[in-house]
Amino acid sequence: xxxxxxxxxxxxxxxxxxxxxxxxxxxxxxxxxxxxxxxxxxxxxxxxxxxxxxxxxxxxxxxxxxxxxxxxxxxxxxxxxxxxxxxxxxxxxxxxxxxxxxxxxxxxxxxxxxxxxxxxxxxxxxxxxxxxxxxxxxxxxxxxxxxxxxxxxxxxxxxxxxxxxxxxxxxxxxxxxxxxxxxxxxxxxxxxxxxxxxxxxxxxxxxxxxxxxxxxxxxxxxxxxxxxxxxxxxxxxxxxxxxxxxxxxxxxxxxxxxxxxxxxxxxxxxxxxxxxxxxxxxxxxxxxxxxxxxxxxxxxxxxxxxxxxxxxxxxxxxxxxxxxxxxxxxxxxxxxxxxxxxxxxxxxxxxxxxxxxxxxxxxxxxxxxxxxxxxxxxx
Amino acid sequence: xxxxxxxxxxxxxxxxxxxxxxxxxxxxxxxxxxxxxxxxxxxxxxxxxxxxxxxxxxxxxxxxxxxxxxxxxxxxxxxxxxxxxxxxxxxxxxxxxxxxxxxxxxxxxxxxxxxxxxxxxxxxxxxxxxxxxxxxxxxxxxxxxxxxxxxxxxxxxxxxxxxxxxxxxxxxxxxxxxxxxxxxxxxxxxxxxxxxxxxxxxxxxxxxxxxxxxxxxxxxxxxxxxxxxxxxxxxxxxxxxxxxxxxxxxxxxxxxxxxxxxxxxxxxxxxxxxxxxxxxxxxxxxxxxxxxxxxxxxxxxxxxxxxxxxxxxxxxxxxxxxxxxxxxxxxxxxxxxxxxxxxxxxxxxxxxxxxxxxxxxxxxxxxxxxxxxxxxxxxxxxxxxxxxxxxxxxxxxxxxx
Numbered sequence: 001x002x003x004x005x006x007x008x009x010x011x012x013x014x015x016x017x018x019x020x021x022x023x024x025x026x027x028x029x030x031x032x033x034x035x036x037x038x039x040x041x042x043x044x045x046x047x048x049x050x051x052x053x054x055x056x057x058x059x060x061x062x063x064x065x066x067x068x069x070x071x072x073x074x075x076x077x078x079x080x081x082x083x084x085x086x087x088x089x090x091x092x093x094x095x096x097x098x099x100x101x102x103x104x105x106x107x108x109x110x111x112x113x114x115x116x117x118x119x120x121x122x123x124x125x126x127x128x129x130x131x132x133x134x135x136x137x138x139x140x141x142x143x144x145x146x147x148x149x150x151x152x153x154x155x156x157x158x159x160x161x162x163x164x165x166x167x168x169x170x171x172x173x174x175x176x177x178x179x180x181x182x183x184x185x186x187x188x189x190x191x192x193x194x195x196x197x198x199x200x201x202x203x204x205x206x207x208x209x210x211x212x213x214x215x216x217x218x219x220x221x222x223x224x225x226x227x228x229x230x231x232x233x234x235x236x237x238x239x240x241x242x243x244x245x246x247x248x249x250x251x252x253x254x255x256x257x258x259x260x261x262x263x264x265x266x267x268x269x270x271x272x273x274x275x276x277x278x279x280x281x282x283x284x285x286x287x288x289x290x291x292x293x294x295x296x297x298x299x300x301x302x303x304x305x306x307x308x309x310x311x312x313x314x315x316x317x318x319x320x321x322x323x324x325x326x327x328x329x330x331x332x333x334x335x336x337x338x339x340x341x342x343x344x345x346x347x348x349x350x351x352x353x354x355x356x357x358x359x360x361x362x363x364x365x366x367x368x369x370x371x372x373x374x375x376x377x378x379x
Numbered sequence: 380x381x382x383x384x385x386x387x388x389x390x391x392x393x394x395x396x397x398x399x400x401x402x403x404x405x406x407x408x409x410x411x412x413x414x415x416x417x418x419x420x421x422x423x424x425x426x427x428x429x430x431x432x433x434x435x436x437x438x439x440x441x442x443x444x445x446x447x448x449x450x451x452x453x454x455x456x457x458x459x460x461x462x463x464x465x466x467x468x469x470x471x472x473x474x475x476x477x478x479x480x481x482x483x484x485x486x487x488x489x490x491x492x493x494x495x496x497x498x499x500x501x502x503x504x505x506x507x508x509x510x511x512x513x514x515x516x517x518x519x520x521x522x523x524x525x526x527x528x529x530x531x532x533x534x535x536x537x538x539x540x541x542x543x544x545x546x547x548x549x550x551x552x553x554x555x556x557x558x559x560x561x562x563x564x565x566x567x568x569x570x571x572x573x574x575x576x577x578x579x580x581x582x583x584x585x586x587x588x589x590x591x592x593x594x595x596x597x598x599x600x601x602x603x604x605x606x607x608x609x610x611x612x613x614x615x616x617x618x619x620x621x622x623x624x625x626x627x628x629x630x631x632x633x634x635x636x637x638x639x640x641x642x643x644x645x646x647x648x649x650x651x652x653x654x655x656x657x658x659x660x661x662x663x664x665x666x667x668x669x670x671x672x673x674x675x676x677x678x679x680x681x682x683x684x685x686x687x688x689x690x691x692x693x694x695x696x697x698x699x700x701x702x703x704x705x706x707x708x709x710x711x712x713x714x715x716x717x718x719x720x721x722x723x724x725x726x727x728x729x730x731x732x733x734x735x736x737x738x739x740x741x742x743x744x745x746x747x748x749x750x751x752x753x754x755x756x757x758x759x760x761x762x763x764x765x766x767x768x769x770x771x772x773x774x775x776x777x778x779x780x
Contacts, residue, residue, distance in 0.1 A: 019779045039601045044776055051780050061715065189481070243779050250780055 002314045002359045006201075007149055007178055007292055007350035013203040013251060016244045020205060023240040031237050032226065041239055048239075051246045055253055056195075058187055058212055064232050065242045068209040069177040070100040071222065072196025073143075075211055075233065076173040077104045079219030080141045080194070081113055087169055088138025089113045094126050094155075096148050096332045101175055105143070123285040124153030124336045131160055139170050147179035150319055150332040150348060152284045152292030154183055161191030171217060177201055177209075181252030182263060182291045193217055197249070199241070203352070204248030208241040255353045263290035266351045266360060273364040279371050283333060283346060291351045294333075296342040297371065300378050305347060308370045314363055317348045384440050384458040384479070388542060389431040389447065392454040392550050400556075405431075407581075408452045408553040414615065415446050415769075432459070444546055449613060451579050452556075453548030457531070460541045464497055469539050470511045473530050476543040477512055477519070485522035486512065490532040497534050508532065552581030554614035560665040560693055561656045562586045563648065564619070566602040569667030569696055571713040572704050574610050576695035577665045584610065585659060586617055587652050589624040594728070598719070604767055605716045612769035613711070620655050621763045627754040628728050634749050637730035642737040643746060644728070645675050646687040647755075653688045654759060665693040669704065679736040686739055 003011065023044065029037035031045045049060035056063070066072045081091060093105055095117045105115045116134045120126050126144060135142075142164060144155050157174055164172050173194040176185060180197045187195055194217070199208030213219060213232065225234030267290045274280045274295055283294040297305060302318040309316055319330045333343040349363075391408070409426045412433070416422055421436040422443065433443060440458050447456055460476060462468040477486055488508045490501040499507065508530070509521055533540040562574040564586040574584050588603045600621065607617045627647060635643050652664050668676045675684065685692060696704055708714035 022779060034596055034598050036597050036601075039598055043601070043605070044779070047776055047780070247780050 002355075002363055004314065004316045004349045004351065004355065004359075004363065006352040006355075007348065008317055009200045009206070010203045010352055011354070012200075012205050012244075013248065015251060016204055016248045019247045020240045020244040023243045027239060031239060032228065044243060045237055045239060048242045048246050052210060052249060055246070055249050056187060056212060059215060061230070062212055062215055064211045064213055064229050065237060065245070066196070066209045066211050066233065067207050067238070068200065069098070069175070069196055069198035072177075072198070072209050072211040073098065073100040073173075073175055074104050075219060075222050076194040076196060076213075077101065077141065077143055078108065078222065079232070080171050080173070080217070081108050082220035083218040084140045084169075084171075085113070088136075088140045090136050090139045091115045092118065092131065092134050092139060092142045092144075094118045094120060094144055095335045096120055096124060096151070096153075097143070097145055098149060098175060098177070101143055101145070120153070120335055122336050123288070124148055124151040124332065126155055126160075128156055128159045128163065132163060135163075135167070135170070139167075141171050141173060143173040143175070145175040145178070146185055147176070147183055147289045147292070148332060149178045149292075150330060150346075151294050151336070152178075152289035154179070154288055157185060157192065158190045165191045178292070179289065181249070181256055183289050184256075187212060199245040199248055202248045202252045204245045205241060207238065208245040208248075210245065252353070259353065262353060263351055266355055266357070267291070267293055269357055269360045270349060270364070273360065277364070277368055277371065279375075280367075281342060283336075283338065283342065293349045294346055295349075296333075296338075296345040297347070298341040298345050300345055300371070300374060302345050302347050304374065304378070305367075305370060308374065309363075309366065312366045312370075314366060317350070319346060319348065383435075384460055384476075385435055386459050386461060387433040387435065387440060387443060387447070388457045388459045388540065389433065389548070390454045390456070391430060392452050392548065393552060401428075404452065404553060404556055407555045408450075411450055411452070411553050411555065411614070412447065415450055416443060419443060447548070448546055449549050450553075451549050451551035451581065451613065452553035454550065455548050456546045457542035458544060462539050462541065464494060464534060464537070464539050466499070466507065469532060469534075469541065470508060472539075472541040473508050473532065474512055474515050476530055476541050477516065477528065480528045480543055483519055483527045485520055485526045486528045486530060487521065487523045487526035488512070488530045488532065491534065493533065493535045494537075496536075501534075504532070504534075549579070549613075551579035554578050554581060555583050557581030557583075558663075559583045559585065559659075559661045560663045561620075561652055561659070561661045562665045563652060563667070564588050564603055564606060565667070566599045566606070566717065566719075567667065568708050568714065568717040569669060569672075569704055571606045571610060571667075571717065572707050572711070573665055573667035573693075573695045575613060575707070575711050575713070577693055578610065578614050582665070582693075583614060584617060584665065585620065585661060586610075587620040587622060587655055589622050589648055589651075591625040591628050591728075592623075594625065594628075602716060602719055604765060606713055608767045608769065609711065609713050609716065611767055616766050616768045618659075619765045619767060621765060622651060622655075623758055623761050623763075627751060627758060630749070630751065630754055632728050635745050638732060638734040639737060639742060639745055640728070640730055641675060641733040642680060642683055642742055643749075645680075645684045646742070646746070647751065649684060649688045649690075649692075651755070651758070653690050655762065656690065663691040663693055664688070665695070667696055668694045669696040669699060669701070672701065674733040674735045677735050679738075680734075683737045683739045683742050 027041050027044050029041035031042040049063050052063045053060035109115055118126050118130050146157055147154055164170050171193040174192050176195050177198045181202045193214045195212040197210050200206040219232045223234045228234050270293055279297050281296050306318055329343045330346050405426050419438045422438050423434040425432050460472040462472045488505045490504045492501040528543050531542045560582045562584045564570045586607050590600055607619045611617045631640050631643050
């Protein structure tokens with residue numbers, strides 16, 4: 001089996017599963033309980049904050065553990081919007097964000113906020129000038145993803161952060177769910193105020209994630225309750241999930257440190273070999289995120305190709321899993337102004353550190369064969 | 380050729396001032412640095428008369444800097460490259476050092492030519508290196524007054540050292556050079572700060588904590604152990620002596636007039652501390668007292684309480700404002716532990732109106748009518764010692780991450 005759909009989700013690593021099991025068995029106390037059992041859980045929770053803070057180069061108190069990317073994005077966007085609405089009601093984001101960002105913004109529009117959805121250029125990158133132009137006196141939040149999930153385009157986070165540096169009343173949220181562990185981002189030097197991460201994209205478990213919230217920023221919570229996590233996210237902490245998330249973060253960070261060019265190498269291999277197939281057009285521009293490669297086979301229905309690959313035990317995706325059930329056109333590819341024949345025929349390959357050169361060769365061989373066979377019917 | 384920072388230069392703090400004891404200080408600092416870096420087996424530490432260098436041998440320089448910044452006795456640290464004494468090699472290293480620093484717009488070169496055999500004088504060499512850096516970078520200019528980064532070139536006999544960023548060290552004296560003290564550690568904000576400040580003057584500490592279950596909870600004991608763990612990060616492991624105090628406290632509460640029970644309780648704490656200190660060959664007691672903060676810390680109270688012991692009592696916070704204490708607690712990371720909501724439930728025993736001006740003769744008079752010897756023996760026999768290590772080296776939980 002060849003698993004090339006790592007931007008949809010990843011296989012949890014054995015170490016992560018081990019941590020989850022050990023914590024569930026040995027530290028099932030409630031971190032808020034006053035007895036020794038609760039204290040151990042509390043200590044472990046604090047260690048988790050510390051370790052996560054260390055990995056992200058931020059303070060332990062700036063970490064809020066969540067149930068994943070969707071919660072992180074919602075908590076950041078609605079949390080800031082509702083807490084600071086007296087300051088202003090304008091939000092800036094882009095047209096290529098994940099649905100959890102776009103839908104949260106649309107929901108806020110219903111509550112009277114105004115939202116600017118910035119376009120991206122043909123490489124799928126938002127222009128810094130357009131951010132500058134969109135800023136208003138009452139802009140309280142800019143929410144822009146680091147790495148786009150469908151295309152792999154990298155947004156100029158550092159430059160946007162620099163632009164917002166002298167605007168203390170505008171907070172900057174970055175959805176780093178696709179980027180974390182693959183494309184470096186230093187939160188402090190990029191002036192990022194909030195940043196969401198998801199566990200299951202980095203060989204962690206579903207239902208785990210975190211939101212970095214810079215010291216001093218208030219959030220209107222999504223969940224009210226017992227006041228856990230400095231009142232920003234009530235609910236008994238999912239300690240086993242939290243510890244396993246931090247372990248996944250550490251493992252992928254180490255992997256990137258030891259093999260900084262590996263994903264890029266895989267990407268280049270696949271790029272070169274796909275260029276030899278005349279029916280294939282590559283959509284992801286060069287120089288973007290190393291783990292995502294989006295390409296189209298115009299006139300070939302992508303679902304058919306996907307299932308044909310599946311018959312050969314190769315798993316890729318059409319668009320992103322989160323939006324693939326809606327229309328037949330990729331909104332992200334439309335946003336970069338590709339012709340309809342390409343926006344309706346896109347496939348996405350997404351790598352992890354577990355993939356190999358051999359898998360790429362096999363994938364390309366099978367893809368060539370499939371195109372040949374399907375051309376009799378579709379091409 | 381790929382170049383790397385191959386060592387870290389450490390400049391001593393006050394050590395240079397201490398004539399005869401210099402060797403003791405340097406040895407202790409060497410030992411402390413080695414202890415803190417034990418997770419990096421590849422590094423080699425070499426101490427010289429004026430400075431120490433840590434040869435990295437491939438270890439991550441930033442991780443080591445981050446640890447060394449908190450070791451007392453260090454004035455400042457720099458990443459450094461060692462090259463031969465020739466112009467080409469020095470140029471290359473200087474360029475590397477400049478490029479390694481992020482967000483640089485301006486720089487300045489400072490050459491120190493200790494080796495007078497080197498053919499170019501320092502002023503001229505500044506220009507030579509400056510020109511080389513300008514030629515090989517973009518958008519970076521010279522600013523001799525307020526540079527973003529200063530490239531130091533230290534030409535010595537046999538080798539040249541090139542450094543750029545300089546990180547401030549923690550100052551103070553190496554822990555272990557000023558003997559040992561027994562720190563009265565409650566779960567509050569002040570006592571850990573007092574311990575930290577004593578450590579910064581080279582004191583090695585052990586801690587003593589008075590625990591009154593079930594009036595004080597397990598949580599407050601854990602708090603104390605966590606505080607001790609934080610302190611251990613600044614030096615060595617810390618022994619925490621946990622004194623079962625319930626029986627004695629109950630008796631004092633029952634027998635002593637309420638206005639005076641707090642004074643007597645504090646005196647007993649010092650008396651017990653003195654016994655423990657003597658057993659452990661410790662020559663002083665350290666407390667977090669700050670003048671006028673609470674009833675037990677008025678001049679009269681301290682006079683009456685202090686009279687119970689002839690041991691020197693170190694009070695690093697005595698003249699420091701609460702705000703400044705809180706500030707330090709935040710800096711050293713004990714504050715979030717201290718404010719955890721498990722108050723020490725000792726409040727049960729605190730009288731409603733403790734005397735702020737207790738009289739020593741009255742105190743001794745009340746005490747003379749009270750026989751606490753049984754409780755004292757019992758409690759001394761049941762002191763538990765827990766040894767805590769700095770976060771970096773411990774523990775089972777660590778394996779989960």
